[in-house]
Amino acid sequence: MFRKISGKTDTPKELHTVIDDATSHIAQSIVKNYNGKNVKVTMVHNPSHLEAQNPVSMGKAKSKQHYHGQDKVLNIQVHGDAAICAQGIVYESFVLGKVPKFNIDGTIHLITNNQLGYTTRPIDSRGSKYCSDICKAFDTPIIHINS
Numbered sequence: 731m732f733r734k735i736s737g738k739t740d741t742p743k744e745l746h747t748v749i750d751d752a753t754s755h756i757a758q759s760i761v762k763n764y765n766g767k768n769v770k771v772t773m774v775h776n777p778s779h780l781e782a783q784n785p786v787s788m789g790k791a792k793s794k795q796h797y798h799g800q801d802k803v804l805n806i807q808v809h810g811d812a813a814i815c816a817q818g819i820v821y822e823s824f825v826l827g828k829v830p831k832f833n834i835d836g837t838i839h840l841i842t843n844n845q846l847g848y849t850t851r852p853i854d855s856r857g858s859k860y861c862s863d864i865c866k867a868f869d870t871p872i873i874h875i876n877s
Contacts (some may be wrong), residue, residue: 781813784823791834805837810849811861814841824868839865 760773763789770778772780774790776783814820826832841862852861 759825761862781809781817781823783807784819785826788823788827788832788834788837791837792832795834803834807837808838808840808842810842811852812855814839815856815858815861815864821864821867824870825866828868 757773758777759770759772761768763769772790774783774787777790787805787807792802794803807875809820827837829835839862844862860863860872860874865872
């Protein structure tokens with residue numbers, strides 16, 4: 731916690747080769763250069779399938795827009811198919827995104843649709859054909875890409 735407060739990464743550089751957690755569970759930031767422009771990419775802590783990072787990333791985007799005057803903030807969230815339709819926090823985050831003073835002008839949701847929520851088949855995990863059907867309640871465009 732003290733490392734993070736002082737502006738450093740969560741893990742010391744010497745531990746990056748021996749870390750034993752999923753890389754998506756650890757918050758990191760990096761500056762990438764795209765077409766000659768520096769873009770800061772930040773990944774917030776992601777406690778696996780719990781989806782608790784959704785409102786956190788939305789709050790971080792809102793903070794950058796409102797308090798730091800950064801109007802070009804894009805919030806992207808990555809979900810597993812079983813988590814997006816089974817975790818109540820996803821629906822709550824969609825609702826929060828519609829609150830006028832919390833609106834961040836949208837979020838892109840990428841869903842890895844592996845058709846398996848641990849040991850639960852899709853037919854046993856939801857009452858809809860697609861895991862993304864939860865988005866329909868918010869008049870959200872959905873694009874399905876099969877690959």
